[in-house]
Amino acid sequence: MRSDIMNQRVPAAPADIFAFAVLVVLSIIAGVTFLDYGLGWDDYAHSHYGELLYAYYASGFTDKRAFAFSNLFYYGGGFDLAASILDRFTATDLFESRRLMGAIVGILGLIVVWRLARRIGGPVAGAAALVLLAITPLYYGHMFINAKDTPFAVAMIFLLYTFVRAFDEYPRPKPMTIVLFGVALGLLIGTRVIGGIAVFFAGVALLVYLLAESKTLGFRPAATRAATLVGRLALALPLAYVVMAIVWPWSVQSPLNPFKAIAYYSNFWEKPWRELYDGMQIMIPEMPRTYLPKLCLLKIPEIVGGLAIAGIAGSLVMIFRGLGTPAKRASLALLVAAALLPIILTVLTRPVLYNGIRHFLFVVPPMAVLGGVAVAYLFEKLNAYRRSAAFAGAAVLSLFVGVTVVDMVRIHPYQYALFNQVAGGVRVAGDRYMLDYWALGFKEASETLLEKIKEQKLVKPANRKWKVAVCGPAAVVALELGADFEATNDAKGADFAVSLGTFYCAELYAPIINEVRRDSVVFARVYDIRRLSFSTTYVPATEEKSAVQQNSAIHTFWQ
Numbered sequence: 085m086r087s088d089i090m091n092q093r094v095p096a097a098p099a100d101i102f103a104f105a106v107l108v109v110l111s112i113i114a115g116v117t118f119l120d121y122g123l124g125w126d127d128y129a130h131s132h133y134g135e136l137l138y139a140y141y142a143s144g145f146t147d148k149r150a151f152a153f154s155n156l157f158y159y160g161g162g163f164d165l166a167a168s169i170l171d172r173f174t175a176t177d178l179f180e181s182r183r184l185m186g187a188i189v190g191i192l193g194l195i196v197v198w199r200l201a202r203r204i205g206g207p208v209a210g211a212a213a214l215v216l217l218a219i220t221p222l223y224y225g226h227m228f229i230n231a232k233d234t235p236f237a238v239a240m241i242f243l244l245y246t247f248v249r250a251f252d253e254y255p256r257p258k259p260m261t262i263v264l265f266g267v268a269l270g271l272l273i274g275t276r277v278i279g280g281i282a283v284f285f286a287g288v289a290l291l292v293y294l295l296a297e298s299k300t301l302g303f304r305p306a307a308t309r310a311a312t313l314v315g316r317l318a319l320a321l322p323l324a325y326v327v328m329a330i331v332w333p334w335s336v337q338s339p340l341n342p343f344k345a346i347a348y349y350s351n352f353w354e355k356p357w358r359e360l361y362d363g364m365q366i367m368i369p370e371m372p373r374t375y376l377p378k379l380c381l382l383k384i385p386e387i388v389g390g391l392a393i394a395g396i397a398g399s400l401v402m403i404f405r406g407l408g409t410p411a412k413r414a415s416l417a418l419l420v421a422a423a424l425l426p427i428i429l430t431v432l433t434r435p436v437l438y439n440g441i442r443h444f445l446f447v448v449p450p451m452a453v454l455g456g457v458a459v460a461y462l463f464e465k466l467n468a469y470r471r472s473a474a475f476a477g478a479a480v481l482s483l484f485v486g487v488t489v490v491d492m493v494r495i496h497p498y499q500y501a502l503f504n505q506v507a508g509g510v511r512v513a514g515d516r517y518m519l520d521y522w523a524l525g526f527k528e529a530s531e532t533l534l535e536k537i538k539e540q541k542l543v544k545p546a547n548r549k550w551k552v553a554v555c556g557p558a559a560v561v562a563l564e565l566g567a568d569f570e571a572t573n574d575a576k577g578a579d580f581a582v583s584l585g586t587f588y589c590a591e592l593y594a595p596i597i598n599e600v601r602r603d604s605v606v607f608a609r610v611y612d613i614r615r616l617s618f619s620t621t622y623v624p625a626t627e628e629k630s631a632v633q634q635n636s637a638i639h640t641f642w643q
Contacts, residue, residue, distance in 0.1 A: 099207035114187035122527025134164030162331030190227025193238035205457035213456025225500025237446040243268040255309040266320030270327025289418035296410035382507035387484035395454030514605035525608030530564035532598040555583035
């Protein structure tokens with residue numbers, strides 16, 4: 085990549101106008117569709133956590149129930165608190181407000197990615213990075229539903245943006261950059277304490293800058309300038325602490341609390357379970373080292389992954405060949421480290437892994453930025469060769485983008501479950517990997533059940549509610565169905581059953597009211613079991629069922 089990549093041959097205005105138009109369109113789409121997304125496993129707990137945090141501030145810091153609620157006080161609750169506040173100013177209910185807040189946070193992340201890529205690679209890079217992140221189903225789908233990983237990813241890319249600003253103003257960043265750095269650092273650590281990993285990303289980038297300047301200034305002057313940068317950024321630490329305290333108030337109740345959170349995260353605290361990976365049911369502490377890199381290759385759209393790899397390769401060439409300014413090389417090193425180091429560390433350490441790659445959502449925005457820089461470089465080369473070649477390249481890129489957009493529209497609102505064409509899409513991946521692990525299909529399934537009851541004019545049993553057996557998070561179904569229903573994991577005496585399409589939910593021998601399907605894959609099922617009897621005896625998925633079990637009306641609901 086040439087060091088003067090920012091001097092694009094195409095005018096800046098068209099790319100910037102295009103990026104702005106994309107943001108407007110995405111904002112409109114998000115505003116129209118956020119109500120389509122269902123609740124997940126964690127929604128009820130996180131919504132309650134947000135309400136408790138709101139009570140803490142509303143009570144003048146005296147109501148401290150949030151600091152003893154489940155294990156959520158080990159997490160920052162900024163998103164949950166913000167959604168609770170937003171709910172008080174909107175006509176939506178709390179859970180709908182949470183979806184709206186997710187859309188807002190996701191759009192903010194897209195804006196930061198646009199500005200960051202534009203700063204590094206110019207207007208074309210910014211617009212391309214914006215599009216690449218927007219068409220990544222993993223990011224777009226999770227931004228509506230994920231109270232932890234999406235805010236963390238947005239806070240991380242915001243912090244990386246402030247580092248790039250600091251490198252551009254090296255070694256004395258401007259006051260606004262220092263303020264932004266403090267806010268971003270506070271939000272990151274206040275969202276998840278493991279955000280401290282950003283220190284390693286910054287360390288790699290600063291080392292690149294130091295070595296680059298050492299060749300021209302000598303080591304001691306270069307080290308002095310590096311120390312000046314670190315000292316200036318350190319001025320933001322008090323602000324970062326205040327921001328962290330606002331979004332994660334438990335962290336400042338005792339000086340050691342952040343370290344207690346680190347210790348808590350160091351050990352997996354739940355009873356391990358099996359998840360489907362590569363067609364096999366594997367205990368989550370025993371997932372192979374291939375888990376994260378393989379799922380990255382299968383979940384991220386081919387065009388995004390390919391351009392990200394190209395951006396990483398080009399960045400490494402610039403860094404090791406000493407091309408471009410020290411600020412440019414340091415910025416690229418920062419992004420490469422943010423995109424690759426978490427994956428490398430996971431492969432080496434082999435931690436407990438589950439729920440696909442949602443915990444590593446924060447590596448996707450840096451990948452999009454690197455992909456955007458690669459697009460700008462390729463566009464510059466093609467435009468220098470022949471303008472028609474640049475238009476042809478843009479057409480090919482648009483074609484790949486369009487294919488992914490069609491896939492996202494077709495699977496709506498389950499974009500987060502999408503696999504790319506290399507994986508065979510959800511149709512093939514559904515038998516080999518976890519899809520709707522967050523149980524979003526229960527919203528559509530519950531709505532279907534309500535429609536069926538109304539359509540058939542079914543009468544509620546006397547002196548009790550309708551009882552619905554649930555294979556999955558029962559609280560989600562209870563909230564979706566309303567006060568006339570009792571949702572429970574106990575199938576005994578149930579009128580209806582709602583189950584996920586995952587491997588651990590058995591297919592019942594009962595009339596099917598509806599199946600929630602996308603691309604022939606079942607996300608959820610609704611059964612009528614009013615005249616049948618079922619038990620919830622746990623039977624390991626590997627245990628063979630007897631002929632009596634297979635042909636009897638009594639059947640295990642959970643595999």
